[in-house]
Amino acid sequence: MTVQAAPAPVALPENVAALIDKVIEDNPMHRNFVTRALANVTAPELAHLDDYINFCKQKGLTVAYLAECYLTIVGDTLREQIYFQKHKKYRYSTFAEVGDSVYFNEEYMSFYMYGLAITSYLWPNHLDLFRFFRETLPTGKAGKYLEIGPGHGYFFMTAMEQSTFDTFTGGDISETSIAMTRALIEHFGAGKKPFDLVCMDFLKTDLPENGFDAVVMGEVLEHVEQPDLFLKQIARLANKNAHIFVTTCINAPAVDHIYLFKTPDELVKLFDDCGLKIKSQLIRPYEGKTEAESLAQLLPINVAYVLEKK
Ligand SMILES: C[S@@+](CC[C@H](N)C(=O)[O-])C[C@H]1O[C@@H](n2cnc3c(N)ncnc32)[C@H](O)[C@@H]1O
Incomplete structure (x- = not known):
């Protein structure tokens, strides 16, 4: 199923439009957030994000993968926010608890860092x-x-x-x-x-x-x-x-x-x-x-x- 992104005030460059379409297709609940967010991104910033996605594509990464990276952060953060509201503390408090699963786990760290780079705009x-x-x-x-x-x-x-x-x-x-x-x-x-x-x-x-x-x-x-x-x-x-x-x-x-x-x-x-x-x-x-x-x-x-x- 292809779900079109709601129109943003400035025309989205091709790679950004493809990313946003995929993000909304994979997580339709995110449509309003991302549409509002995009209205705040200037044309030169969108051009930078477009260049970044293009760089990722040249590395062999797909737009679908980048959407998954971004939505992984969105999902993980939401889960941790629910935990935090309930317990009033972060789930972990030592480096030993997160080092191997995050910083030294190449697969997760790649997801996390590509996703985080995208949040710099979204x-x-x-x-x-x-x-x-x-x-x-x-x-x-x-x-x-x-x-x-x-x-x-x-x-x-x-x-x-x-x-x-x-x-x-x-x-x-x-x-x-x-x-x-x-x-x-x-x-x-x-x-x-x-x-x-x-x-x-x-x-x-x-x-x-x-x-x-x-x-x-x-x-x-x-x-x-x-x-x-x-x-x-x-x-x-x-x-x-x-x-x-x-x-x-x-x-x-x-x-x-x-x-x-x-x-x-x-x-x-x-x-x-x-x-x-x-x-x-x-x-x-x-x-x-x-x-x-x-x-x-x-x-x-x-x-x-x-x-x-x-
Ligand atoms: C959330 S990322 C920040 C990325 C980027 N600076 C930004 O502002 O979006 C945190 C980075 O700090 C690194 N880091 C964590 N502990 C560190 C340490 N003791 N020495 C050097 N780097 C560390 C992690 O590996 C990770 O790349």
Whole structure:
């Protein structure tokens, strides 16, 4: 059965239209959400998503597979939200409980990362974080860029394309993430700037103190047992004027979220305790709710911060 997507305000590029058709065909209940979401995506962003789908197709992936990746995240997140509303805690709290089933499971991690890359456009809050990243990324700054947990590689690639840093290092604990990021860079950004992608545990890797002019860590803090250690390590590695960009989420369950932040205030205190100061921030409550309502009803809030060393 082929189900047509409801008309969006801007014409969808071919690959995006095919993806959306498949998503709605496989999960008709998602039609309203995705139609509303698409109305918020600009034509240049749709063109980027189209290029991304095209890149995936050139890797031999099908639109049906990408729709399955995306809907896997949608389904898994919904299941975890139900668990969270009932138990008021995330299902897991240690890395040992999720490491093998997520980060070191190539099949699941691929699903997860392709799906997550697509949410950067189709989930309004994720799109806002991505826009905030692009808007705050310094231009005209030289030096070394470090990213922890690039995952699908989309932020890393964007930094290579839009910033003027000289070298780019990405470190991720998952081989799958490293391979995905490398493939993305080689496809879109090969030969433009020097880059290095390393499979590493950020806390166990020896990196130079005050050695980086930008440190980016998107959606990692909620995946680790001790977020304070990650932030202290960032403060140690960043030089005095470094651009530091961190995103995370509050009351936002997912299969591999193990650290529960309950309020934005907790993060403010944590940054302060770890030697970091907030320069600007973006707080995105749950769709259709205020921040206070989201907090009271334990609904997900997405947050992003530009930080500097104190
Ligand atoms: C949810 S993904 C985030 C992807 C991307 N940065 C984004 O913002 O969408 C989290 C990534 O962090 C990586 N990660 C988790 N723990 C890590 C650690 N201790 N050291 C390095 N990477 C880690 C995971 O393998 C995964 O690729």
